[in-house]
Amino acid sequence: MSNRRRDAVHEVLRQSEGFRSAQDVYAEMRAEGAKIGLTTVYRALQALVDNGQVDVLRTGEGESVYRACASGDHHHHLVCRRCGRTVEVAGPAVERWAEAVGTEHGFTEITHTVEVFGTCPSCSANVKAG
């Protein structure tokens, strides 16, 4: 199941700091001269997500954004709301809390989504300066 296009898309994500949208990735690849269609970018992204090689989350505006994740383990994200820089964080406390809250109400097969947003140190500095 090799796939040149998919690897190219994956590579773009690997070289990015934060989350990127599909349109964004497509635009960059075209700008670099790559002959690839938007459709293929979407398909590659989906395949990577299915493979667990890429994380996906929704922005407040309903756009899907993707990021190559460092580990396959379960983790959450601390995302800078200004520059998009992302830090992967583990949260054993949250996992246990979610599980406990669900069980407490009789719910089973508990899953959860957690995203933390903030302003990163450099953006914070820029705001003060500028």
Place this chain on the structure above:
Amino acid sequence: MSNRRRDAVHEVLRQSEGFRSAQDVYAEMRAEGAKIGLTTVYRALQALVDNGQVDVLRTGEGESVYRACASGDHHHHLVCRRCGRTVEVAGPAVERWAEAVGTEHGFTEITHTVEVFGTCPSCSANVKAG
């Protein structure tokens, strides 16, 4: 700042168990004979969200869904993935964890989104039975 339409939309949400989409709310109101436009439903929903009288979250498909929340306090949701039934839960532990994780990495103005999904007791029973 009274508004009959907005109150009507709010009422529909109050009488609903779980989260409802804008289209869904609109369809129900029309079915009940209400003379209201889709645009107005969207506007009412946004106003209610801005007022903190209604919670909003995004489904995996990028659709916004709304719910009248019992308290104006900060809280999270435990949502049944089958029937949409929702329980509001407080999570002091999570609030603290999010704040701590952000601070630890130098981030400021920390916010977070947390949603817990599971199968509620009755749906769980139905699955076993059916």
Place this chain on the structure above:
DNA sequence: CCCGATTTTGACAACCATTTTCATTTACGC
């Protein structure tokens, strides 16, 4: 009650990310 000003409404068009369609191209085995 009447009139003009302001706000609210809603039918319809515009948006835009994403998906589908489908004809063409590419990859691979023989």
Place this chain on the structure above:
DNA sequence: GCGTAAATGAAAATGGTTGTCAAAATCGGG
């Protein structure tokens, strides 16, 4: 080289949401 199956991408379709703008409801004097 040939045929078949998979991959590709341009263009059209989709669908939730938002913008436009004229008509309708509401309000405040006079």
